[in-house]
Every structure is written in structure tokens, then in C-alpha cells.
Amino acid sequence: xxxxxxxxxxxxxxxxxxxxxxxxxxxxxxxxxxxxxxxxxxxxxxxxxxxxxxxxxxxxxxxxxxxxxxxxxxxxxxxxxxxxxxxxxxxxxxxxxxxxxxxxxxxxxxxxxxxxxxxxxxxxxxxxxxxxxxxxxxxxxxxxxxxxxxxxxxxxxxxxxxxxxxxxxxxxxxxxxxxxxxxxxxxxxxxxxxxxxxxxxxxxxxxxxxxxxxxxxxxxxxxxxxxxxxxxxxxxxxxxxxxxxxxxxxxxxxxxxxxxxxxxxxxxxxxxxxxxxxxxxxxxxxxxxxxxxxxxxxxxxxxxxxxxxxxxxxxxxxxxxxxxxxxxxxxxxxxxxxxxxxxxxxxxxxx
Numbered sequence: 001x002x003x004x005x006x007x008x009x010x011x012x013x014x015x016x017x018x019x020x021x022x023x024x025x026x027x028x029x030x031x032x033x034x035x036x037x038x039x040x041x042x043x044x045x046x047x048x049x050x051x052x053x054x055x056x057x058x059x060x061x062x063x064x065x066x067x068x069x070x071x072x073x074x075x076x077x078x079x080x081x082x083x084x085x086x087x088x089x090x091x092x093x094x095x096x097x098x099x100x101x102x103x104x105x106x107x108x109x110x111x112x113x114x115x116x117x118x119x120x121x122x123x124x125x126x127x128x129x130x131x132x133x134x135x136x137x138x139x140x141x142x143x144x145x146x147x148x149x150x151x152x153x154x155x156x157x158x159x160x161x162x163x164x165x166x167x168x169x170x171x172x173x174x175x176x177x178x179x180x181x182x183x184x185x186x187x188x189x190x191x192x193x194x195x196x197x198x199x200x201x202x203x204x205x206x207x208x209x210x211x212x213x214x215x216x217x218x219x220x221x222x223x224x225x226x227x228x229x230x231x232x233x234x235x236x237x238x239x240x241x242x243x244x245x246x247x248x249x250x251x252x253x254x255x256x257x258x259x260x261x262x263x264x265x266x267x268x269x270x271x272x273x274x275x276x277x278x279x280x281x282x283x284x285x286x287x288x289x290x291x292x293x294x295x296x297x298x299x300x301x302x303x304x305x306x307x308x309x310x311x312x313x314x315x316x317x318x319x320x321x322x323x324x325x326x327x328x329x330x331x332x333x334x335x336x337x338x339x340x341x342x343x344x345x346x347x348x349x350x351x
Contacts, residue, residue, distance in 0.1 A: 007103055007104050008099065008100055008101065008102070008103050008104075026272065027271075027272055027273060027274045028182075028272060028274065029182060029269055029272050029273045029274065029279070030273075030274060030279060031278070031279035031282040031283050031286070033182045033186070033269075033283070034266050034269060034273065034279055034280065034282070034283020034284070034286075034287070035282070035283045035286040035287045035290070036182065036185055036186045036189050036287075037182070037185060037265070037266050037269060037283070037287070037347055037350075038262070038263050038265075038266045038283055038284060038286070038287020038288070038290075038291075039189055039193070039287045039290050039291060040185050040188065040189045040192075040343030040344065040346070040347050041262035041263075041265050041266075041343065041344050041347035041348065042259075042260055042261070042262045042263055042287060042288075042291045043192065043196070043291055043294065043340055043344075044125070044337075044340050044341055044344045046256075046258075046259040047196060047259070047294065047295060047298055047340070048199075048298075048315075048316075048317045048318070048333050048336065048337055049315065049316065049317070050255075050256060050258075050259050051063060051067075051256075051295065051298050051299040051302050051316065051317070052302045052303075052311045052312065052313075052316020052317055052320070053311075053313050053316060054066065054252045054255050054256055055252075055299065055302065055303050055308045055311060055316070056308050056309065056311040056313060056316070057243065057313075058243050058244070058248050058251050058252040058255065059216075059217075059243075059244060059248045059249050059251070059252035060214065060215070060216065060217040060244055060248075060303070060308045061211070061212045061214075061215045061216075061299075061300075061303040061304075061308060062215055062216045062217075062248070062249050062252075063252055063256070063299045063303065064296045064299045064300050064303075065249050066249050066250075066252035066253040066255075066256055067253075067256055067259075067292060067295040067296050067299055068292065068296060069249065069250065069253040070253040070254075070256045070257040070259070070260060070292075071260065071288060071289075071291075071292035071295075073253070073257065074257065074260040074263065074288055075285065075288055077264075078263050078284045078285055078288055079281075079285070081093075081263070081264050081266075081267045081284055082267075082280050082281035082284045082285060083281075084097040084267065085266075085267040085270040085276060085280040085284070086270075086276050086277040086278075086280045086281060088100055088270070089270040089271060089273065089276035089277070089280070090270060090271050091268055091269070091270065091271040091272070092111070092268065093114065093264060093265070093267040093268040093270075094110050094114060094264070094267075095107050095110050095111035095114060098110045118265075118348045118349070121348045122167065122345055122348045122349055123163075125341050125344050125345045125348060126160075126163035126164075126166050126167050126341075126345050127160055127163050128341055129162070129163065129166055129338055129341040129342060129345060130160050130162035130163040130166070132334050132335075132337050132338040132341065133162055133338050134162060135334055136331065136334055136335060136338065166342070166345060167345070167349070170342075170345055170346045170349055171349060173346070174346070174349055174350055184346070185343055185346055185347065188339060188342050188343045188346075189343055191339050192336060192339045192340045192343065193294075195332070195333075195335065195336030195339060195340075196294055196298070196336060198332075199298070199301070199317065199329070199332070199333065199336065200294075200297045200298060200301050202321075202326075202329070203301035203302070203304075203305050203317075203320070203321070204301055204304075206304075206305045206320075206321075206324045207300075207301065207304030207305060208304065208305075209304075210307075211303060211304050211305070211306060211307045211308070212303065212304060216244070216245065216246065216248075216249070217244040217245070217248070217308070218244060218245060219243070219244050219245025219246070219247065219248060220243050220244050220245075256295070259295060260288065260291065260292075262344070262347070263284055263287060263288055265347050265348065265350070266280070266283050266284050266287065267280070267284070268350065269350070298317070302316055302317050302320055305320040305321070305323070305324060306319075306320040306323050310323075315330070315333075317333055318330035318333045318334075321333075
């Protein structure tokens with residue numbers, strides 16, 4: 001019984017199964033396509049919100065260093081995914097990898113975990129997208145009934161029509177073919193990058209050097225019950241958990257790590273990649289490098305525009321622009337967030 005539950009499927013057989021006509025997927029993706037997928041799923045609303053929030057609560061202007069630390073840690077995990085995806089170039093990501101190495105039962109558990117993760121993730125992201133689009137529509141004078149928006153109706157029930165339409169449209173695009181979805185993703189990612197780069201460049205004109213002082217704020221001991229995010233080394237050696245200072249950078253890194261989640265989805269496209277041994281590592285690591293650079297740039301801008309102690313927790317970047325006398329950037333950032341979530345939703349559906 002145990003031998004059946006933990007039987008593995010060798011790599012050669014996994015690859016042969018994908019070559020059968022009824023199971024074969026068209027190999028049409030390049031390293032650039034994979035990089036676009038990675039950037040599309042990693043960068044969501046966190047780039048506009050998380051940077052300022054962590055700067056205020058954990059690291060100050062040194063949040064830029066926290067993103068570098070988190071990026072390096074993610075790169076180590078990404079190397080594992082890149083190695084597996086290039087060795088076992090079959091759709092399924094962690095499911096396929098665990099089937100080839102751990103056995104059928106662990107693969108079955110991981111496979112259903114992935115289905116649950118991507119399904120719930122798609123639903124949550126679609127609802128978030130709906131909220132941003134509804135906000136933009138409200139600003140334009142177009143109002144949806146509460147029962148058809150992201151807000152509950154009068155009887156407590158609501159059907160989010162915008163989220164449903166988004167999922168249906170993106171599903172149709174994915175069903176037509178991966179190449180079309182890659183082109184759509186590339187277009188939307190390009191728009192998202194233009195928004196992010198515009199925010200970075202515009203914000204750079206309002207940077208004040210005095211806001212970076214001190215770059216690494218003095219450590220502050222965390223109150224009782226606030227040590228859940230403390231670095232493990234502090235807990236192991238009995239040091240008092242603290243925010244800011246050097247340990248605050250690592251605390252911030254543990255929080256912003258979640259801003260990089262999604263690079264593993266790229267591995268699910270291994271079977272549709274023309275040269276997975278070459279392109280998978282390039283796509284996964286390339287997307288991580290681009291996203292880390294953008295996160296660092298945004299964190300430098302937001303902490304330079306406004307002193308970290310004055311940053312808003314809910315909408316730090318938008319409020320920083322308001323503080324400089326440019327409130328219309330808040331709408332522009334909402335547009336960028338909506339565009340960003342579009343690609344996140346599409347690639348989660350692809351996974």
C-alpha cells in the first residue's frame with residue numbers, strides 16, 4: 001500500500017506523456033514571454049502600498065535594503081524552481097516536481113493545494129480589481145448598484161459583476177491559446193510598467209534629501225505581543241524584538257517577501273516553452289531582478305517624498321503625492337493598481 005502511495009513517475013516518462021498528440025501543448029513561449037508572465041504576476045498593488053507601510057512601521061528609508069534582502073532570498077527559491085522546471089519541462093509546477101521526487105500521495109496533496117491557491121487567489125484578486133475599477137468609475141460619475149459591485153447590497157447579498165466579467169474574459173483569452181494570452185499579458189504589463197516608471201520619475205522630482213535622515217533609524221523595542229514578525233535570530237538568542245535598526249531591516253524583509261510571491265507560477269508554463277532548459281531560468285530570475293529593481297526604486301521615491309514617520313499606512317504613495325500638491329496622482333495610481341491586478345488574475349488562471 002505504502003509503495004503505491006509513494007511511487008514516483010520518472011522524468012523520462014513524464015516528458016514522453018507530453019508528446020502524445022491528445023496531451024501535447026504547443027511550444028510557443030520564449031524567455032521574454034516567461035519574464036513578462038513573471039513580472040505580470042509578481043507586481044500587483046503591493047508596489048504602491050506595501051513599500052510605504054513597511055517603511056513607516058519597520059525599517060524607515062532602509063526599506064530599500066529590505067527589498068534587496070527579500071529579493072536575494074526569493075532568488076534562492078527561484079533557482080530551485082528554475083532547476084526543476086528545466087529538468088522536468090512538464091506542466092504542473094510543484095505537482096510535477098513532487099511526483100517525480102517524493103511520490104504520488106505528496107504530489108496529489110500539493111496538486112490540490114495549488115488548485116485551491118490559484119482559485120482563491122484569482123477570486124480575491126478579481127474582487128480587488130473590481131474595487132479599483134469601481135472607484136475609477138465613481139470618480140467619472142458612473143455608479144454601479146451596490147448589489148452589483150464589490151459592496152454588499154441592502155439585503156447583505158452582492159454579486160460582483162465586474163469581477164465576474166474579468167474572470168470570464170480572461171478565461172476566454174486563455175482558452176483561445178497561450179500565445180494570445182502572452183500577447184495580451186505583454187500589452188498589459190507594458191502599460192503597468194509605464195505607470196510604475198511614471199510614478200517613479202515624477203516622484204523623483206519631489207525627493208528631499210532630509211527625509212532620508214536617518215536612513216537606518218535607531219532600533220525601538222517592540223511592545224509585548226508584537227514579536228510575531230521578529231527575525232528568528234532575535235528569538236533564538238533571547239534578544240528583545242525590535243523595529244528599525246539592523247534587525248528592523250530583516251523584519252521588513254520578512255514582510256515584503258510576500259510582494260515577490262508569484263514567480264513560481266512561471267514554472268507551470270514549462271511544457272509550453274520552446275527551450276525550457278535555457279528559457280526557464282532566464283524567465284524566472286529575470287522577472288525577479290526586474291521586480292526587485294522596481295520595488296527598490298519605488299521605496300526610495302516614497303521615503304524621499306515624505307518622511308517615513310508621516311507616511312500613510314493605507315495609501316502611502318498616493319498620500320505622498322497629495323502632500324506635494326498633486327492629488328490627481330491618486331487616481332493615476334488607482335489606474336496602475338487596476339492594470340496590475342489584471343495580469344495577476346490572468347496568470348493565476350493560467351496556473
